[in-house]
Amino acid sequence: MTKYGIKVLPKKEVLDSQGRAVQSVLEKAGFSLDDCHIGKYFEVKTDKGEVEIKKMAEYVLFNPLIEEITIESL
């Protein structure tokens, strides 16, 4: 049984309004940031391999048009 972490972030070309909003809130609070992106994080436990996980993620977990993923085994 392997644990996988799947990070989903908006593509660089896509306007990340949520990220910008958080960055501006943090800057007002005195935490200066150079860049801030916000996405989703999935942690799944399964006996499948990484290829299967990628197929699964493409099926339902992210939109390849506007988002990109990183899969890591934990």
Next chain:
Amino acid sequence: MTKYGIKVLPKKEVLDSQGRAVQSVLEKAGFSLDDCHIGKYFEVKTDKGEVEIKKMAEYVLFNPLIEEITIESL
């Protein structure tokens, strides 16, 4: 300038209804999973250290009562 990844997941004791819903959808589609948790993922670029990042995350990015975070430098 360092890039940090901040993973926010619901605590194990907290009912992760979103995770359960996704798990059930995936199982119906033939992807059997043993466990599925869903959270948020932040990627920030800053010249601050990890201690400062943790303080910042506690200030606004997660709720320590029901969520837990993992900070990694990328």
